[in-house]
Amino acid sequence: MPESVTAKSAPRASLLARALARPHWLAPPLGGLLALSFGREHAAGLAVVALAAFAALLWGTPLQQAGARARRGALLGLGFGLGWFATGIWWLYISMAVYGGMPALLAGAAVLLFSLYLALYPALACALAAALAPPAGRGAWPLARGLGAALALAGAWTLAEVLRGTVFTGFPWLALGYSQVGGPLAGVAPLLGGYGVGFLTVLVAALLALASQLSLRGTAVAVALLLAMALGAARVGQLRWTHADGAPLRVALLQGDVAQSEKFRPESLAPTLHLYGGWLERLRADLIVTPETALPVLPEDLPPHYLEQLQSTLRSAGTHALVGIPLTRGADAYTNSVIGLGGARPYRYDKAHLVPFGEFIPYGFHWFVRLMNMPLGDFARGTLDQPSFTVQGRRVAPTICYEDLFGEQLAQRFASPSQAPNVIANLTNLAWFGDTIALPQHLQIARMRSLEFQLPSIRATNTGVTAIIDAGGRVTGQLAPYTAGVLLGSVQPAAGVTPYAWLASRLGYAPVVLLGLLALALGAAAARALPTIRD
Template identity: 50%
Template sequence: MTAAAWIRRLEPLLLAALGALHSLIFVHTAAWPLQLLCVALLAWRVQAAPPRRAALLGWAFGSAWVGAGTWWLFVSMHRYGGLPAPLAMAAVAALALAMGAYLGVAMGLYARLRRGRGVLPDALLWAALWLLAEIARGTLFTGFPWLASGYAQVDAPLAVLAPWVGVYGIGAALALLSALPAVAARMGARALGLSLAGVAAVLGLAAALGPAAFTLGHGTLRVSLVQSNVAQDEKFAVEHLPGALQWLRQALDAAQGDLVVAPETAIPLLPQQLQEFDPNYWPALRERFEHSPQAALIGVPLGDFEQGYANSVLGLSSHTADRDPYRYDKVHLVPFGEFIPTGFRWFTRLMEIPLGDFERGPLNAPSFVALGQRLAPNICYEDLFGEELAQRFGEPAHAPTVFVNVSNIGWFGQTVALPQHLNISRMRTLEFQIPMLRATNTGVTAVVDEQGKVTAQLPSFTRGTLDAVVQAREGVTPFAWWAARAGLWPLLLAALATIALVLLRVRRA
């Protein structure tokens, strides 16, 4: 067998290795140029491939990208969910292959539609199909946008596009800049040189200009963010509950911030269960915050097993002393972990999930108005969906001035899931140019400012309270404005229009 034949046979495996390498950049974001190289190499190999071959290469790259980046799902299903290891590994592999199929279809379409009559038309076609694949992965069947390509650019020059076009727009720009030299390489040294110079010029200009400012300072808050650090296999265990709840109560009582935040399901009991456990626990917390100048947001499940229950955040302040606490119910639930997809109840029954079939809250939830600020809670996985958070910016006078994310990703142990999630939150602050407070069970508990910078952080897997000062921001970015009104449709239509214009131009030529 010739060397060329061996390379052809091994090429899907090589592209899979490249996809796995690509997944590392979502943690090590300072290595963002490597992402451009990985995507450019994929584009280069797809250029000469027939449609079926291109689809296979895209599928290999995309599946390894998702699989290597989300292997920690195995920890949640096997270590904490009790699923047998072979079945947990198969589930992660099945998810990766399914998510990789979006990129595979896009690459197959690219190979079928491209005509090789110009660097820019082919590169634009590549970027438009890349964008369609990412939007499809992030929205269809409730969506799984974890590791969307734009997140790896959070520390890169292309991050200046965030307040204009959001993470998917950044991904499209990344795809375009990566495809230009890949397409040009097959058209001669002069074309390659010009394309590389163009890419360098765009990145240099973006770095020099920096982000435009769309929001203004709206006062400061002293915050206390509680990190309870309860191991996931102890969180719902009866023998560990007294100690964990006692520590939480002491931490909340001792907190000095104007705003005190406890993580997702910091109190892991439904109201009736908490009442039976300690009738005075919740009344004492209300007394603590409703008769003081401080305010609190506390993660707690609400409802009951008969009528249904929600993954919620309750807000307490002097304004709730004579009324019900503020309530936010999680909207975008995690498949299998928080709701059971049709036909998969057999699968979830194999896992040990105490609360696993939540009700959804309203999409456009009001903010918690306290301390002169409009505080917008979101729970864990929800901060992946910028287009959904944008719904809260439809009326500028009521738009949030601070995001508050409460999370429990103790399900995934000491893995790369934690820094990946932090970078997702950082991207949200760039898109909306308002800060994000992150109070988590095991990490990363942090304050992220409107420029995506982590200004304060608590060491992960430690028990404690992060005290910091955050500047609230008021205003609406272009992304927040158009996504609040049209969701991701503008990007979707832009991708379809680009494909149509490129094909029309090629046919006329």
């Protein structure tokens, strides 16, 4: 080969060698791989593989100083988080650019900046976990030190996720536990909740990643622990804390498929009222559920006697209905609400957890909202312990769209076992996000709520996914997204309170925070007790 060709090849080889020696560039693609496990069936293992590869990357440094490892861990965590969130919540661009009228470049920048903010949480977790892990060296890590590093990563990750789900009212979308719905680890949800499932997911991934640092004997122990965890989760998943209560309820779930661009236009009001009013008058079921704001105007702006006519028709037919509609509280306070029709007494539920920028404008961000052509404003909040809607003697607990992401808040309704819900009903409108992965992601979240409380869930959505979910988190019926129709089926009410519901109703996030702190403390103790690496 001519020398000139060899000389030109050498720099390329050295560039590749340097890239492999400093593999920070791998973090964002691995984060993107993790994002692909959300909203997809049979993808629970993908999340574990992505996290295991990332943990091996996080631990694969010979840096001796804990501070240096922490800085490297923060950088890796930031890159991983950016890939994770930018890939997983890109659909926010649709709401801002397509339906909000924001310039495309500005909308894209907003999604990127928001993803960067969310990435700060895994960056914080990885900085702490990397500082507590030993440096990679020529010899294997001691088993106790390796297990301590795995616990530290799981604990720090879980605490960071709780922070992400609570700071500034929280954004727990893509919380790791949701990726495991349908997987073997989901069986522990009635005990530990979604955050607890996420803790075990990180721990499993970390134990897999330890194969890159432990001796053959240590790896065998880690594999044995993995098998024990899998068997334990399967066993726990067979436990039943709730039981069937009464006869199944016949339900009719409405999906109007009203385009978001048309939903609030005055000329669209009459067709929308005709669509939902016709269904409510004709259908016969124990419970009919409409989507969020199916009736998109205040009661005083409806045609005369519209609601009174529906109430009379439903009562005479022995049918109950949960109807999404905006209401007022006082002179100038608006609420995103649900009213119950067909019962002997009026029923009202006001959304308790509002969406930032959608239902309230954070302080200092009115300029941002003015860039969008959306009917936004500041809504009033409902309380977390509002009563359920009674249907055939069973209690149906409404939630409105985004607030079903907050299991610890929903758990407040289980503080009194005698008044605990028997069915969860979510009324949703995701038309803001188009025909995207946001729809199955939200369905996955609803399935986690059913797993945590071992209760059936029913979902009525504007564009999808309208579905019936049993107490084991399995979808037993659903409508195709972006079609107008009615999902008819039955749902078996359940009674009882899971350990997760009991603890969260009294202690909120404290149990999962204590779990994360305990794991972190054990990791720190292992780091202090065994500071050196065995050659």
